[in-house]
Amino acid sequence: xxxxxxxxxxxxxxxxxxxxxxxxxxxxxxxxxxxxxxxxxxxxxxxxxxxxxxxxxxxxxxxxxxxxxxxxxxxxxxxxxxxxxxxxxxxxxxxxxxxxxxxxxxxxxxxx
Amino acid sequence: xxxxxxxxxxxxxxxxxxxxxxxxxxxxxxxxxxxxxxxxxxxxxxxxxxxxxxxxxxxxxxxxxxxxxxxxxxxxxxxxxxxxxxxxxxxxxxxxxxxxxxxxxxxxxxxxx
Numbered sequence: 533x534x535x536x537x538x539x540x541x542x543x544x545x546x547x548x549x550x551x552x553x554x555x556x557x558x559x560x561x562x563x564x565x566x567x568x569x570x571x572x573x574x575x576x577x578x579x580x581x582x583x584x585x586x587x588x589x590x591x592x593x594x595x596x597x598x599x600x601x602x603x604x605x606x607x608x609x610x611x612x613x614x615x616x617x618x619x620x621x622x623x624x625x626x627x628x629x630x631x632x633x634x635x636x637x638x639x640x641x642x643x644x
Numbered sequence: 645x646x647x648x649x650x651x652x653x654x655x656x657x658x659x660x661x662x663x664x665x666x667x668x669x670x671x672x673x674x675x676x677x678x679x680x681x682x683x684x685x686x687x688x689x690x691x692x693x694x695x696x697x698x699x700x701x702x703x704x705x706x707x708x709x710x711x712x713x714x715x716x717x718x719x720x721x722x723x724x725x726x727x728x729x730x731x732x733x734x735x736x737x738x739x740x741x742x743x744x745x746x747x748x749x750x751x752x753x754x755x756x757x
Contacts, residue, residue: 572750573750574749575689575735624689631739632677633739635688636688638687638688638689
């Protein structure tokens with residue numbers, strides 16, 4: 533079981549709105565990741581964290597920001613959403629004794 | 645730099661046929677991990693298998709089997725007697741230092757009834 537949760541699953545909003553995508557896990561995993569993926573296309577790493585107060589940008593430049601104030605939560609924020617932000621956002625975590633990334637169900641964002 | 649190549653972007657097979665999805669990787673790391681994930685139309689990524697670079701044993705899990713060949717830098721995935729529920733996008737991935745993972749572009753498999 534992935535035991536990683538994302539809300540909302542689907543979000544449709546207008547241009548200029550501020551949004552926060554939630555990602556949470558209950559098992560105390562340190563390493564968490566955010567990926568952006570257009571439908572059926574490759575995954576792009578946009579942010580990652582190795583623990584509380586640790587955040588790094590990924591390989592793909594993104595206008596989003598993340599925070600890691602608590603181990604359980606790794607929210608992603610867009611201050612002013614634009615149509616170019618329309619995509620699926622996938623959150624993942626790595627367990628303590630494994631190098632395998634397990635993914636949440638994803639959030640499909642549409643910006644009108 | 646790491647690279648994963650999935651040369652087949654789309655494959656269509658008729659139900660009950662066998663199908664092999666190819667994955668070729670590049671890395672300078674001596675220790676690394678290879679993964680396969682399945683992404684059904686619902687969108688979530690489902691982990692299928694992990695193989696570390698020291699273990700070249702092939703693995704079989706039900707109708708799924710994986711062939712890891714270090715000499716050719718390949719980690720191919722075979723589905724035997726395919727079913728409609730196997731229709732999905734399949735991603736091969738490579739993990740190196742600090743567990744950053746590089747994904748291939750995915751192979752879309754369509755199994756026709």
